[in-house]
Amino acid sequence: MMISRRLALRTSAATAALAAAGLNVAFAADKVYRIGITLPLTGADAEAAHLILNGALLAIKLANASGELKGITLEPMVLNNATATAGQYDPAQAATNARKLVGDKKVLANVGPEMSGSGKAMAPILSMGILATITPSSTAPDITSAQYAGEFDPGGKPIYFRTVTTDAYQGPNMANFYAETLKTPSVYVLDDSGAYGVGLADAFEAQAKKKGIKVLGRDRLDPKAADYSAVLTKIKATGTSSLYYGGTMQAAVKLVKQSYQIVPKIIKGGGDGILSPEMMTAAGFPAAEGWYATNASPHVVDDPKLASWVALYSKTYNLQPDDYAITSYDAALVAIAGIKAVQASGKPLTSANVRDAIQTVHVNGLQGPISFDKYGDLETRVVAVFQFKQNKSAPLADLNKQSVYIGVAPQS
Amino acid sequence: MTGAAIFFQQIINGVSLGAVYALLALGFTLVYGILELINFAHFSVFMVGAFIALVVLQLFGLQGQSVILHGAALVITLLVALAITMVLFGALGVAIERYTLRPMRNVKGPMAMITTIGVSYILFNLVLLATNAQALNYPDPMPEVAYHVGGVVIRLKEILIWIVAAVLMVGLNLFVKRTKIGKAMRAVAQDAEAARMMGVDVDRVVMIAFFAGSALAGAAGMIFGLYYNFTQYSIGYTAGLRAFTAAVLGGIGNVPGAMLGGIVIGLIETLGSQYIAARWADVIIFSILIGTLVFRPAGLLGMLAPNRS
Numbered sequence: 001m002m003i004s005r006r007l008a009l010r011t012s013a014a015t016a017a018l019a020a021a022g023l024n025v026a027f028a029a030d031k032v033y034r035i036g037i038t039l040p041l042t043g044a045d046a047e048a049a050h051l052i053l054n055g056a057l058l059a060i061k062l063a064n065a066s067g068e069l070k071g072i073t074l075e076p077m078v079l080n081n082a083t084a085t086a087g088q089y090d091p092a093q094a095a096t097n098a099r100k101l102v103g104d105k106k107v108l109a110n111v112g113p114e115m116s117g118s119g120k121a122m123a124p125i126l127s128m129g130i131l132a133t134i135t136p137s138s139t140a141p142d143i144t145s146a147q148y149a150g151e152f153d154p155g156g157k158p159i160y161f162r163t164v165t166t167d168a169y170q171g172p173n174m175a176n177f178y179a180e181t182l183k184t185p186s187v188y189v190l191d192d193s194g195a196y197g198v199g200l201a202d203a204f205e206a207q208a209k210k211k212g213i214k215v216l217g218r219d220r221l222d223p224k225a226a227d228y229s230a231v232l233t234k235i236k237a238t239g240t241s242s243l244y245y246g247g248t249m250q251a252a253v254k255l256v257k258q259s260y261q262i263v264p265k266i267i268k269g270g271g272d273g274i275l276s277p278e279m280m281t282a283a284g285f286p287a288a289e290g291w292y293a294t295n296a297s298p299h300v301v302d303d304p305k306l307a308s309w310v311a312l313y314s315k316t317y318n319l320q321p322d323d324y325a326i327t328s329y330d331a332a333l334v335a336i337a338g339i340k341a342v343q344a345s346g347k348p349l350t351s352a353n354v355r356d357a358i359q360t361v362h363v364n365g366l367q368g369p370i371s372f373d374k375y376g377d378l379e380t381r382v383v384a385v386f387q388f389k390q391n392k393s394a395p396l397a398d399l400n401k402q403s404v405y406i407g408v409a410p411q412s
Numbered sequence: 413m414t415g416a417a418i419f420f421q422q423i424i425n426g427v428s429l430g431a432v433y434a435l436l437a438l439g440f441t442l443v444y445g446i447l448e449l450i451n452f453a454h455f456s457v458f459m460v461g462a463f464i465a466l467v468v469l470q471l472f473g474l475q476g477q478s479v480i481l482h483g484a485a486l487v488i489t490l491l492v493a494l495a496i497t498m499v500l501f502g503a504l505g506v507a508i509e510r511y512t513l514r515p516m517r518n519v520k521g522p523m524a525m526i527t528t529i530g531v532s533y534i535l536f537n538l539v540l541l542a543t544n545a546q547a548l549n550y551p552d553p554m555p556e557v558a559y560h561v562g563g564v565v566i567r568l569k570e571i572l573i574w575i576v577a578a579v580l581m582v583g584l585n586l587f588v589k590r591t592k593i594g595k596a597m598r599a600v601a602q603d604a605e606a607a608r609m610m611g612v613d614v615d616r617v618v619m620i621a622f623f624a625g626s627a628l629a630g631a632a633g634m635i636f637g638l639y640y641n642f643t644q645y646s647i648g649y650t651a652g653l654r655a656f657t658a659a660v661l662g663g664i665g666n667v668p669g670a671m672l673g674g675i676v677i678g679l680i681e682t683l684g685s686q687y688i689a690a691r692w693a694d695v696i697i698f699s700i701l702i703g704t705l706v707f708r709p710a711g712l713l714g715m716l717a718p719n720r721s
Binding site: 046084087088193221222226227228229233236250253254257261278281282284 | 640
């Protein structure tokens with residue numbers, strides 16, 4: 001019950017901050033438009049989702065306070081993508097939310113979703129309704145791939161923009177890191193059977209082979225199963241020097257614990273699906289110690305240049321931001337920049353015009369310059385590498401303190 | 413690792429996994445044997461068991477991985493915690509039977525089975541809401557002692573689990589075969605109406621079957637948590653499905669069959685992962701189940717249904 005209470009407090013705090021922002025700047029003459037924010041705010045993904053939510057809320061709050069959007073006030077429309085039945089993000093709920101957003105003519109753009117599974121459900125609906133969404137964290141490449149445009153972009157104009165790069169870079173760049181920095185001669189690749197995990201592991205495996213790493217095996221985990229000792233025993237028997245896992249925490253909690261028992265000494269790593277507080281709170285140390293993980297964005301939350309922003313975020317929400325809170329802030333900046341561009345052009349303020357403006361926008365985000373290619377993908381493709389290292393003086397769930405930033409993964 | 417060492421290591425893995433499945437399968441088989449009812453609530457009862465056992469262990473001061481116990485302190489603490497969990501869980505099973513299934517006892521059709529699915533979902537969602545779907549770290553009070561035998565690693569934790577599971581399974585078997593209540597249970601399984609006419613309190617027998625099955629699920633939940641060092645709202649699904657398969661494979665309604673079925677499913681899973689691939693585990697398990705039912709419909713040791721002729 002404690003976790004639920006904490007989350008409820010966070011949501012209340014966010015709502016209160018929002019209300020305060022509205023009271024400060026909502027002039028009577030201003031027209032109110034909305035920016036959707038769709039995230040899994042309850043269930044297994046809730047902690048990370050609240051950090052992301054606050055990033056977008058802060059950008060909207062500051063834009064309203066500055067008066068830069070002449071004559072209009074932006075109102076966040078926060079929708080939960082998670083359901084109790086799923087226990088986490090639920091693509092069916094994400095689709096329902098997408099219909100809500102498209103049906104509201106006051107909504108000019110959306111920030112989210114967090115997960116690619118939701119993105120796949122939302123994209124066709126947003127495409128037909130011509131409403132741009134800017135995801136701060138979903139990384140499955142096929143949503144913005146020309147190959148799958150018929151499925152995810154039936155309207156014909158890209159509507160799925162990202163302020164992170166995709167797994168087409170996250171996986172391969174980590175393979176480069178394994179080959180060039182860790183110099184591991186061999187690897188065993190696992191995934192968690194999910195769309196994100198399989199795609200990420202495939203991308204890693206293909207690049208690992210290109211870089212001359214011997215791929216000694218590839219297998220798939222059932223995320224609801226409890227016991228991975230059989231597959232880990234098999235991995236041990238191959239004599240591999242490293243393991244790569246594509247997937248999220250549901251399987252990772254058990255994989256991390258059991259691999260510590262069975263293959264404690266080999267190099268182990270994964271994608272942004274395991275760069276999560278659950279690595280410490282559920283998998284726990286010492287099992288998590290030494291695991292590598294990537295983020296599909298630069299690591300800027302510790303950058304001294306952002307200290308005042310981090311302080312403002314922490315003061316406003318009583319939480320420490322992470323890098324995806326920053327990409328979420330940047331995603332809202334993109335939406336706001338699109339609205340300003342439409343205002344400047346004198347065109348009517350519609351979601352279709354905002355989408356067109358976002359396609360060509362250049363924004364100076366917290367992470368650096370942001371612009372998109374013709375598919376909606378971020379043109380800079382930085383993948384940050386972290387390693388879990390226990391910090392006994394910091395709270396266990398503090399991801400920033402329980403992992404260390406190693407650097408940018410090689411892009412060669 | 414040599415080929416033989418890998419094979420025997422997977423046998424060790426399979427027996428440990430199978431022990432959990434077997435304990436769960438006993439709950440399915442006990443209820444089916446007496447009521448001819450597949451109790452799907454058992455999926456979630458096991459999961460709730462792991463959470464309640466966690467609370468019980470925390471009451472004993474075992475938090476996270478900070479406390480390691482040795483010798484008599486370890487054995488006594490775990491046994492007392494196990495006993496408390498089993499009693500709490502037996503009581504939960506009795507409550508489920510008394511307030512949801514007994515009113516359905518004389519209703520024809522699949523209503524009772526659907527009720528068990530409903531109970532399963534209620535328990536599942538209660539835990540999901542209480543934990544917000546987060547996985548919880550389990551205490552790990554056992555010292556990390558491992559024995560190396562010709563390249564095969566056997567952990568103390570595994571040995572303890574085998575012993576506890578074996579004692580519980582043999583104990584249940586003796587209870588059903590040797591005690592007066594066990595004889596009454598077998599009589600009710602054979603013909604409830606005749607047993608009633610012979611003076612057997614059928615409601616009491618059913619209640620005891622639910623108590624025993626749920627207590628074993630509680631024990632399985634605690635063993636699960638201690639072995640894997642975590643618990644989560646979703647753990648009941650795969651384990652429950654495999655245990656149900658084990659009960660059918662062994663011959664549903666048959667106590668030794670459930671035990672054998674559990675171990676066989678555990679071994680199929682680990683050896684299948686080693687020599688075929690982990691991603692084929694479900695395909696292999698269910699293919700063998702279907703094959704068994706086609707060629708030996710009563711399962712490995714059982715009869716198709718209690719003889720009511």
